[in-house]
Amino acid sequence: MKSATTFLMFQGQANEAIQQYQQWFSELQVESLTYMENSQQVAMAVLHLKGLKMMVNDSVIQHNFTFTPSTSIFVECESEEEIDSLVAQILEGGQALMPLDNYGFSKKFAWIQDRFGVSWQLTYN
Template sequence: MKSATPFLMFQGQANEAIEQYKQWFPDLEVVSLAYMDNSQQVAMAVLHLKGLKLLVNDSAIQHEFTFTPSTSVFIECDSEEEINRFVAQMLEGGQALMPLNHYGFSKQFAWIQDRFGMSWQLSYD
């Protein structure tokens, strides 16, 4: 096996999602980004976030499915201010699957599905 990499398939929102994620995560690196011919649809992008490689694209085929909340990116935050900022940003157009709270397994935790349908677990110990 050469590699195993999470793959995020959007349906026309990949470019917008990448731009949003760059704002949320200033250290997000867009390693490569290619567009479909005569389009702003993402053919393939490679992102790096804190050692995590993500592949991102827009599907050329419309599907009856999208992201599921059970697959998520788990973010360990450095401070309460950071987790509060992420939660507030991700809730703009998104929804809290588990609102920011103390659930016993960390000081603060939230599970947010952003406006693109991508799920994020945010934890601060």
């Protein structure tokens, strides 16, 4: 096996999502980003966030499915301020699947679906 990578397929919102994720996560690096001809739709992008490699694109084929909350990106925050800030930002236009709280397994934890449908689990211990 050469590699295994998280792949996020959007339907016309990939560029907007990448820009939003760059605002939320200052550590996010865009390794490469190519657009479809004469368009702002993403043909392919490769992102890196704290060791996680993600491939992102806009599908040229319309699908009857989108992201599922059961697949999520898990983020371990370094401070209470960081988790509080990220949760507030991601909730703008999104929804809390598990609101920020102490669930026993984490001092602070939230499971949030962002406005693009991508799910994020954030934890601080």
